[in-house]
Every structure is written in C-alpha cells, then in structure tokens.
Amino acid sequence: MNLHIIEEYLTSLGEITKEEIPGDNVILFKIDDKLVALIELTSPIKISLRCDPELATLLREKYETVMPGQKLNNKHWNTIVLTGQIEWPEIQGFIRLSYDLTRDLL
Numbered sequence: 001m002n003l004h005i006i007e008e009y010l011t012s013l014g015e016i017t018k019e020e021i022p023g024d025n026v027i028l029f030k031i032d033d034k035l036v037a038l039i040e041l042t043s044p045i046k047i048s049l050r051c052d053p054e055l056a057t058l059l060r061e062k063y064e065t066v067m068p069g070q071k072l073n074n075k076h077w078n079t080i081v082l083t084g085q086i087e088w089p090e091i092q093g094f095i096r097l098s099y100d101l102t103r104d105l106l
Contacts, residue, residue, distance in 0.1 A: 016029050044083050047095075049094050051078045056075070
C-alpha cells in the first residue's frame with residue numbers, strides 16, 4: 001500500500017492536519033488536537049486507527065495483521081500492518097470510522 005494514497009485519502013476527509021515527528025518516522029493526522037491516525041514509516045507501513053472496542057476485538061481475531069494499538073490505548077485503537085491482507089476499500093472504511101469517532105469527541 002502506498003503512503004501517498006493513504007495521506008491523500010486522510011486529507012480528503014476535511015479538517016485534517018498532518019504533523020511529522022522528526023526522527024521517529026511517524027506521521028500524525030489530527031482534527032484539532034485529537035488524533036485520527038498515526039502512520040509508522042516502516043516496511044511494511046503500519047497505521048494506527050481509533051476503533052469501537054468491540055469491533056477492534058473482532059478485527060484482531062479476523063486478521064493477523066491487526067493488533068492492539070501500539071503506543072496508544074489498546075482498547076480504542078488498532079494498529080494495522082499494511083501487508084495487503086486487507087484490501088484498500090476496507091482500510092478506507094477503517095480510516096473513515098476513526099475520523100468519525102474522532103469528530104464525535106469534539
């Protein structure tokens with residue numbers, strides 16, 4: 001999965017700001033000061049997204065590339081290793097859910 005495609009989709013949702021963390025190979029995407037997504041520039045890329053706790057558990061059971069949110073609250077965040085196991089339209093849905101859950105916090 002291409003980082004440019006992920007960034008383009010995130011910023012297309014509106015109100016999203018991008019913040020690069022120098023030296024950490026991490027990019028944060030936020031609405032105001034609330035985190036929507038955290039991308040780790042590893043190989044393969046990892047993306048952490050806010051998720052409903054029950055759905056988060058189901059996704060971890062269904063996909064080996066979905067794990068509890070690394071560096072974040074494990075109950076409300078999933079980290080997805082973008083190996084291709086999960087198709088782009090489904091990843092887009094997870095990103096949109098994270099965006100919507102974040103907006104609900106504002």
